Amino acid sequence: MGLVVQKYGGSSVADAEGIKRVAKRIVEAKKNGNQVVAVVSAMGDTTDELIDLAEQVSPMPAGRELDMLLTAGERISMALLAMAIKNLGHEAQSFTGSQAGVITDSVHNKARIIDVTPGRIRTALDEGNIAIVAGFQGVSQDTKDITTLGRGGSDTTAVALAAALDAEVCEIYTDVDGVFTADPRVVKKARKIDWISFEDMLELASSGSKVLLHRCVEYARRYNIPIHVRSSFSSLPGTWVSSEPIEQGDKQVEQAIISGVAHDTSEAKITVVGVPDKPGEAASIFRTIADAEINIDMVVQNVSAASTGLTDISFTLPKTDGRKAIDALEKNKDRIGFDSLRYDDQIGKISLVGAGMKTNPGVTADFFTALSEAGVNIELISTSEIRISVVTRADDVPEAVRAVHTAFGLDSETDEAVVYGGTGR
Amino acid sequence: MGLVVQKYGGSSVADAEGIKRVAKRIVEAKKNGNQVVAVVSAMGDTTDELIDLAEQVSPMPAGRELDMLLTAGERISMALLAMAIKNLGHEAQSFTGSQAGVITDSVHNKARIIDVTPGRIRTALDEGNIAIVAGFQGVSQDTKDITTLGRGGSDTTAVALAAALDAEVCEIYTDVDGVFTADPRVVKKARKIDWISFEDMLELASSGSKVLLHRCVEYARRYNIPIHVRSSFSSLPGTWVSSEPIEQGDKQVEQAIISGVAHDTSEAKITVVGVPDKPGEAASIFRTIADAEINIDMVVQNVSAASTGLTDISFTLPKTDGRKAIDALEKNKDRIGFDSLRYDDQIGKISLVGAGMKTNPGVTADFFTALSEAGVNIELISTSEIRISVVTRADDVPEAVRAVHTAFGLDSETDEAVVYGGTGR
Incomplete structure (x- = not known):
């Protein structure tokens, strides 16, 4: 039985319907014989709305309190997602970053993960649960305060958990079908990339491609965790990011020149x-x-x-x-x-x-x-x-x-x- | 220097303006030479909105996940309140129920407090901070899961913290001026009660008076913590609930027959x-x-x-x-x-x-x-x-x-x- 880490962004869980759709997809992965960990972002615009509230009470919100505030967002989406999965007849438990063992430094609003100790996740999986984990957040090693990882942090949470749990793959679900040869909004004839190396993906990320952030790809390369970027709105295969070309069906995907x-x-x-x-x-x-x-x-x-x-x-x-x-x-x-x-x-x-x-x-x-x-x-x-x-x-x-x-x-x-x-x- | 625990309900912190008003009041208590712990509920209708979301994804939401969901509400209000206080130039830190040491049994949605270990609160106070604590929530002693205390739970949190910290008084701020001789919506000529004994208050609470819940008064009586019920919208003295009549100015309040x-x-x-x-x-x-x-x-x-x-x-x-x-x-x-x-x-x-x-x-x-x-x-x-x-x-x-x-x-x-x-x- 394989272990799969999936990550769903805010646009995939923007409302109750989105959460129910994602719940079905997670249950499918479980039915296919996998242990499943799903990392989830805050619903839709929740984070922006919370930041707006913070600015209404303080022009310069304190970092520690801003992190406490923003982490409410994932708490809501992860609990709802666990409920939706249980409603489909499967066992699920949600975990905050802290409960999932995501240990960070103490730099509020852009903390770095320094260790992952997923004991509770492992136990939940072994008991047959699907584990739902709050993305974007952790707990400071020194102060025990709640921290957030900054923009794109949920992807990093997913990759870090995949590494700590020795997952087969980290699936990043987003609102596009994968990584494209150019921004599809600019180039209508852009092609979805079937496979791309960590190195090329790092260069694309630092050159303006927004599908995956540099930090997340860097982490995946270091621990050699294959990433599969795909759409939560369709069932098409997406883009694999890994060290070696993957096989798709009976055809070997080759290294592209560009x-x-x-x-x-x-x-x-x-x-x-x-x-x-x-x-x-x-x-x-x-x-x-x-x-x-x-x-x-x-x-x-x-x-x-x-x-x-x-x-x-x-x-x-x-x-x-x-x-x-x-x-x-x-x-x-x-x-x-x-x-x-x-x-x-x-x-x-x-x-x-x-x-x-x-x-x-x-x-x-x-x-x-x-x-x-x-x-x-x-x-x-x-x-x-x-x-x-x-x-x-x-x-x-x-x-x-x-x-x-x-x-x-x-x-x-x-x-x-x-x-x-x-x-x- | 005295230690005061204050509790603010959802209607007192319904929006950014309310939070700023409450922040000023807390700072006033601090300026008067007190160490201040403020227990806060979720903003306005947040809890009802979250329950509504839960019902959209599952007709029978699981207790553990519902508690995880609902506790997001206090996380938001407490972080905003800490920011608003810091914006007034005073140090403040917010704490979840778990961080504040509110230990409960494992009965989700209506957990009972079995111990309070407020080490982090004490440290924060000793370092000169105002401590903001999420009401209504705790952490299960056995499972380490997040729990909620049920309706009126924030009042109980406040009294329990007051007892554990040996506070001089627990001030319950609400949207009425205190406890009245009858429900003011029914009896226009109802009078505010200056002082009432724990025993009489317990009888009123179990007879339909909604200002304080039975459980909270019971807790205060057991640890002999005076409660001061008052309005967060005015600066009038409210109703004292305690074992002995209090003195107000130079007049001794007497035990009423009724x-x-x-x-x-x-x-x-x-x-x-x-x-x-x-x-x-x-x-x-x-x-x-x-x-x-x-x-x-x-x-x-x-x-x-x-x-x-x-x-x-x-x-x-x-x-x-x-x-x-x-x-x-x-x-x-x-x-x-x-x-x-x-x-x-x-x-x-x-x-x-x-x-x-x-x-x-x-x-x-x-x-x-x-x-x-x-x-x-x-x-x-x-x-x-x-x-x-x-x-x-x-x-x-x-x-x-x-x-x-x-x-x-x-x-x-x-x-x-x-x-x-x-x-x-």
Whole structure:
């Protein structure tokens, strides 16, 4: 008998009907001879509604109390889901993150899992129960306070439990049919990916693909837990994320040269103008940014003008951190020594991801050719072993993504992508 | 420095404004030099909404899961209240029933507190925090599952914590100004009671007064914790419930002869007709009722008719148990041996409560005279040391209560009673 961990996002359990539909699906997995652990997010917009309430009583809600508040959301959905399963004649018990043994550090609102001790889950399973577990939450090792894992935390809960319970697979149910070769809202002919390696999935996640978060994939790779991303609204197989290609029916899924095209319009670009081209200047700039606790993404330094000995340094960062970065740099302007700052939030990033790049030297050239033929101007370039990213005007992103998708033969014969609803957490 | 436990019901924290108002009140108590523990119910109609959701997914929700679900309600209100207090510049921490050390038996939906181990609360207080505690909930000693205490459970939480922390007083904040000499919705001239003994309060609670539940008063009496029932919407002193009269300003509050008039229209009457008047018959009837887990209230056996040797036995019980009692009796009709059953749910009970009865022999006569002058017919009578109760037609109850209230000189000079909102739990 296998052990399966399933995770259902907020849009899958948005109302009583959704909960009953998910209950049926869980019972099916149990009937197929599996032990089943289902990790569940808060219903629909519950989390946003609770945050709204918090803001009504306090402009800066305390982290500890915000976590206490938000974890009420999963408590509601998990209890209802257990009731719905029992109503179908199967035994089920719900567990909070704390009861499930999800031990975290003490960083409220974005805690990290440091251990999972699922003794009660194991007992419940051994007694024939389906175990329902609250996603997104844990308990601090040091203070015994309730913590939350931050956005996408329920996926991480599911993968961490799958690792601790040595599950065969972690199924992530969402409102799309799987991971696509591009965002189906932008590329109608995007194809569902049958299998993708952990490495390619990590690159897609850090390049703007929102189906799985980086942290969750990283965790699955470390413990080698296969993830199956699929829709809770259909019974089609979804996308497998694992170390080795899986077999589907009698056909072996092969490693694609290119996995997909991701895009991201959530970043801004800051250009530091007139920086003296001497050792330590870049370090000084990025130390300032790091001290403000801002993560930067791409960095490019221009060749300095021989006449002046000055250069420009550009980097990208989340738009939400733009104000903070500008303030931090201005405050240290004299110490760093630069002329001025330029801030640009009308940029977009397009990334091509695929392990095949390493052995196919023409990929980079084909990528630039496709962009050029689509009339898209490139502002910044950065590459890794299995990814090429460029920054363009934000307006050019949809056209650029479609052009690259077509150029690399990723288009499907039909418009197959279906998007069902919002996104969970 | 004193330690005060306060309890705020659902109507006091129905929305963000209510939570902010309650936060100010708690901070005031802290500023007055007290250590403060605030026990809070779920916001407004949250509990009913959650029960409604449960019924949508399962007609008979499992007790364990229903408790898990409902306890989300206090989690929300307590976290918001802690945030609101911190926003006023004071330190506060919220605790679930489990974190607060409220240990119960394992009877889901109506668990009983068997121990309180408030170590974390004590620590939080000693570190200068205001402690906010979820009412109505605890954790089972045996199974470690989350439990709830049933209706009125938050009051019991507050009293139990007050006892465990050796508090000076347990303040119960509600939507009325205190305990009244009669229900102000029925008697416009009802007076607020300044002080009432535990014993009289117990009789009022078991006679239909809804301000405090019997279990909570019983707990307070056992540990001798003074209760102060007052309104969260005004700053007037309310009603003190304690073993000895309290002093208010420079006047000593005296023991009243009569504390008040309570009424109850939630009961029904069953008459067992044609019971052989021989030993063991009554026992056989009430064993049947007890086996069905039904609590009965008043019992009256008629004098048997000499000609037949048969008698009638009448008793009252909650209307909600009526069907169950009739079924149980019918099923055992042959064994018990009676002719027929009469069921009557159009009855009401009026009770006069006061320790002064013991030493004022005229009270009973005055009570019956008042009812008779109001044209109210008496169907059943029962008495205790400090209470007389009668059963009448339900329609007669308001007039009967007003007549008795006036006859015993309880009417105030003015219409002082104010009712602010719904009732908490």
